[in-house]
Amino acid sequence: MKAIVLVGGEGTRLRPLTYTTPKQLLPVAEVRMLERVLAQLSAHGIDEAVLSLGYRPDAFLATYPDGMAAGVNLSYAVEPEPLDTAGAVLFAADQVGIDETFVVVNGDVLTDVDVSELVAFHHSSGAEATIHLTPVQDPSRFGVVPTDADGKVISFIEKPPAGQAPTNLINAGTYVLEPEVLARIPHGRRVSIERETFPALAADGVLYAQASGAYWLDTGTPDAYLRANFDLLDGTRGPFVASGARSVAEHVWVLGNPDLQGEVRPASLIGDRALVATGAVVHQSVIGAGCVVEPSASVEGSVLLPGATVCSRARVVGSIVGHNSHVGEGCTLEPVTVIGDAQTVPPSTRLSGARVPAEVAR
Numbered sequence: 001m002k003a004i005v006l007v008g009g010e011g012t013r014l015r016p017l018t019y020t021t022p023k024q025l026l027p028v029a030e031v032r033m034l035e036r037v038l039a040q041l042s043a044h045g046i047d048e049a050v051l052s053l054g055y056r057p058d059a060f061l062a063t064y065p066d067g068m069a070a071g072v073n074l075s076y077a078v079e080p081e082p083l084d085t086a087g088a089v090l091f092a093a094d095q096v097g098i099d100e101t102f103v104v105v106n107g108d109v110l111t112d113v114d115v116s117e118l119v120a121f122h123h124s125s126g127a128e129a130t131i132h133l134t135p136v137q138d139p140s141r142f143g144v145v146p147t148d149a150d151g152k153v154i155s156f157i158e159k160p161p162a163g164q165a166p167t168n169l170i171n172a173g174t175y176v177l178e179p180e181v182l183a184r185i186p187h188g189r190r191v192s193i194e195r196e197t198f199p200a201l202a203a204d205g206v207l208y209a210q211a212s213g214a215y216w217l218d219t220g221t222p223d224a225y226l227r228a229n230f231d232l233l234d235g236t237r238g239p240f241v242a243s244g245a246r247s248v249a250e251h252v253w254v255l256g257n258p259d260l261q262g263e264v265r266p267a268s269l270i271g272d273r274a275l276v277a278t279g280a281v282v283h284q285s286v287i288g289a290g291c292v293v294e295p296s297a298s299v300e301g302s303v304l305l306p307g308a309t310v311c312s313r314a315r316v317v318g319s320i321v322g323h324n325s326h327v328g329e330g331c332t333l334e335p336v337t338v339i340g341d342a343q344t345v346p347p348s349t350r351l352s353g354a355r356v357p358a359e360v361a362r
Helices: 033-042 057-063 084-096 115-125 179-184 193-203 222-233
Strands: 002-006 048-053 072-078 102-106 109-111 129-135 169-177 207-211 216-218 245-249 252-255 263-265 268-270 281-283 298-300 315-317 332-334 350-352
Touching: 002 033, 002 084, 033 048, 033 072, 033 102, 033 109, 048 057, 048 084, 057 072, 072 084, 084 179, 084 193, 109 169, 115 129, 115 169, 115 207, 129 193, 169 179, 169 193, 179 193, 193 207, 216 222, 222 268, 263 268, 268 281
Parallel strands: 002 048, 002 102, 048 072, 129 207, 252 268, 263 281, 281 298, 298 315, 315 332, 332 350
Antiparallel strands: 102 169, 109 216, 129 169, 245 252
16 A cells, blocks of 8 residues: 655744754654654555655655665655645655555654554545544644544534634544545645545545544644654653664663763663763753763753754753754753754853744745
8 A cells, every 4th residue: 555645844843953854854762753654654554655745855865865764665756836735645646646545644743543444444434535533632723523423524624713623533644545536636736635625525425534542743843842752762652662772771772882971861762872971961851873961961851863962061951952063061951942953052051942043044
């Protein structure tokens, strides 16, 4: 079975990290987000995926030059202009000639949904399209999907006003589609699958949905990106499993050969060739490959991307430090500060909720 993975967005909420790295290529517990998405698909028999690309397609091509990731064969569909969700699906399907049931997923959503069960439900219902639903506390930020007892979608309500949603079950971003759906999508313009395609399918009685309580997380914000890392490390998603990882204490894992002279508290992951120096403290954090946490520095509830340095007496709390960036001596980063790639934070700087750089020349 084939899948289309939507990875064309600019990741504006995760800037400045996404000025240089598309969000789906950011590591989550030292594995690229996209590879975690593809591994989940592969576990359910999907062996071919089309990456629907828009923003920085060069980065994906360079990262996967042999057209393979997480055991899945990749092909690429590069949009000439933004086509929105349904337009992107149509463009990608046309590029590879999809002519049978296929799966569509968002490349920035991490989930443990049973895709095989969703496909089986789709076929048993006779639907043209089936949506995975997940319960949330605040459905006003999502597409809300009320159904009847058989799972037939009654309506598709995109981002209803707060307190007015008829259900807390929302569109979770995994779809099973028949090729007939493609004929419903106009060519040559932006088309939203949430605002146009799904409501039309619901009106015709051929849109179904299945809810599950499986793990689900939209990783598009700094808070959510941090949570994605910690949910793997603290057991929220079940036992942590990573190729080459070994446990050195309860909920403390290392990859490769880090140098752990300082104190590492759970739940944490220390990457290959990283240094946690004498007197340094790491707590509930990911310290990427080649990172340095100098003496008397502390990193708590944070992610350091590979190559980052936190200098002596600096304190990083609830923040993200980009690839090869340098947090100067005596600095304090408080939640949720995001430092982009290859940045230098001068000594003794105090930042709270900051973005560095705030913007880049376009």
